Amino acid sequence: MSTNFLSTPLIKVKVEVFYHSCPHNVSSGFYSCDPEEIASKLKGMKAVVIVGKYDEEHLKLYKEAALRAGINPLLVRVVDSSWGEKALEENKKILENGWVADLALVEEKGLPLSRRELIRGEIKTVKDRIDKPVWISDMCKLYRACTLCQDSCPYNAIKVDKKSGVSIDYTKCTACGLCVSSCPMSAIQFPSVSQQAIFELSKIKGNKIISCYKDKGNSIKLPCIAMLSAVDLALLRSSGEVELRCPGCELSKNLESLKRIVTDLNEAVGGISLITPEDKIEKKEAKVVTISSFSYLANKAEAMQEIIKQNNLPDIxxxxxxxxxxxxxxxxxxxxxxxxxxxxxxxxxxxxxxxxxxxxxxxxxxxxxxxxxxxxxxxxxxxxxxxxxxxxxxxxxxxxxxxIVRCKVCGAIVGSRKSLNLVKKIMKERGLECDDEWLERCPTHRAEYSFQKFFGMKAKFRPRRGPNEVGGV
The missing domain is CATH 3.30.70.20 (Alpha-Beta Plaits)
Structure with a gap:
């Protein structure tokens, strides 16, 4: 497993803030709705929070400007100018921890032609990024045994191979986030909102409203709220009450697991609500959630231990x-x-x-x-x-x-009695000889016993050494 991701905190991404004004949003800031002119102001930035207008028209404008400026669009977040400083702080925190954004699938696409480009006959293509979960191999040591992500996907988009690892079919993937929620090692993450970003958001004190990009209100925007696990919610709840909102789309049918988590956590600590077009889970009286302050949590498995140590959470x-x-x-x-x-x-x-x-x-x-x-x-x-x-x-x-069975010669642990009986049974089923004298020895002294049984018990056994060892052949 790579220590780059797990042993030390990740390097933070530098985030800048760009204020945009237009006839629809008269305030201070850059005044233009020309994507080329906005792009000229964004050039050279790695990640940026645009404080402007959060609606469909302007979101499309800001994305085109970011693409023209050569910025990864997953490192651009938009805050409506009416939402206040806390919204700005939350979105900066997400981008600061946006290291997964550069791992997103690249898609070449053409941009709408401006009047100048149309006159010149220029056709401009840019590199867009697809905000669908990615598998981070350095963070996954369990794919030879674990199939949680594959089992969680209702669209059959994920396959786990014991040799090559996890593959995601993006033609089937709907970005529902269930695989992200299921992975205990944080090895599957959304490029636009990393697992580390969720952990860091939980340090910001105060109540939080969390929704998806389709929600036009003031909230922390995620690709889908179904990406949140019990660990995520417990951490977020530790710094204030949490309200989850689903504006409704074809993915809302995938919220059954999240509903169970919210219900169970509400029984334990209260202060969590979930609002969907179909129903509403009312928050119960909030209790104190105690979670030790942390500088860095490598994954949800580690975070889970921190939570369980100090809280009685029956859902986990x-x-x-x-x-x-x-x-x-x-x-x-x-x-x-x-x-x-x-x-x-x-x-x-x-x-x-x-x-x-x-x-x-x-x-x-x-x-x-x-x-x-x-x-x-x-x-x-x-x-x-x-x-x-x-x-x-x-x-x-x-x-x-x-x-415990110990080697009859050197006393090293050979295994449990049941495990040795199983070895004996398997060998006999395969027609192999297996007597107790051989079985109850460590690997070295088993080889010695087999050698002496073949050449005579007085034969001197000399284990073959490796080519780099003294006396090796």
């Missing part, structure tokens, strides 16, 4: 069980768990698999990687099962214990 509490008949304590579930909710612990006499509900985020990766049981990733026939907790519990529990 899970319980785990194992099938004792087929579970072999192989340790794969603990190895792949992104939050260390599952751990293998050793003592002098035994080995145990433990589960910490305060760290579990319900990603089901443990089920995906489990080699025991059938191939259905959420089937009850797997050796491990994960379900939403019926009753909130913060107590760590042992799922399974077993005897």
């Amino acid at each position: 509490t899970y319980d785990a069980f194992v099938n004792m008949k087929i579970h072999a304590l192989c340790g794969k579930c603990a190895k792949w768990c992104p939050t260390s909710a599952l751990t293998i612990e050793y003592t002098d006499s035994g080995e145990k698999l433990s589960f910490n509900p305060d760290k579990c985020i319900g990603c089901k990766i443990c089920i995906n990687v489990c080699p025991e049981g059938d191939n259905g990733c959420s089937s009850g026939n797997k050796a491990i099962k994960l379900v939403p907790a019926k009753k909130v519990s913060h107590e760590k529990k042992d799922l399974m214990k077993d005897e």
Whole structure:
């Protein structure tokens, strides 16, 4: 995993502010609705908040001006001049953390011809950017086991390949944001609003209204509010009450998961409402949400742990069980768990698999990687099962214990008794010889035993060394 994204805070993008006035919006600032003239003022900027008029006509104008100026349009945000300083601060915060914008898919497009270009016969093409989720491979170490993004997509636009990673079919993608919400590692993000931007917005004190770009009112604009996870909402709620607005479009049918999250969080901490054209979830009395101040959170899995440590949030509490008949304590579930909710612990006499509900985020990766049981990733026939907790519990529990087997020669841990019995069973099913003397040794002394069994027990075993080691061949 790349440390560029995860170990240190990301470099902030320099954001500038451009004030625009026109006959529809008489105030101070640059006075012109000519996209070429506005573009001449924007040239050289990396990211800019335009304080002007937020309506369809002017949004189209500002985008054309940004494209003519060579600015990535996903690094341009518009604030209506009537919205005030807080709206300006929020939008600057989003752009400061807009490092994902340059990862967006590039699309060549032609611009409307100005009178001057028409006379000269000039045809100008520019590089537009598509605001649909992107997969950031450096932030995803789980694609060999995790299919959450693929499972969350109702449009079959995402495929996870254990070798190549995640691919997104943009001809099918509707930018609904469900994959963004589902990813525990923040490896899928919208180019226009990064996960880090959501984290940083939660530090701004005060109540927040959050909607999408189709909403013409004063609100924090996202591609779709369905991109918000329980972690995002809990963080945003920690600095004030939150009102979510959906103006209504074909994507509003994807809000069922968000509605459940809002309902559950309202039961726990209150102060959250969701308004859609169809219904309204009224906010309940707000309680204090305690979240330690943070300088940088790498991903939602890490943020989840911070929240659970200090708040009782039932919507993100899970319980785990194992099938004792087929579970072999192989340790794969603990190895792949992104939050260390599952751990293998050793003592002098035994080995145990433990589960910490305060760290579990319900990603089901443990089920995906489990080699025991059938191939259905959420089937009850797997050796491990994960379900939403019926009753909130913060107590760590042992799922399974077993005897530790140590190497008969050097004493190194070989594995649990159940895991070795499984190895023995598989080898016999494949017609391979497997006696206990060989099985209960570490890899080096298994090789020694096999060598001596073939050449005689008095034969001297000399492990072959690598070419860079002394005595190597």
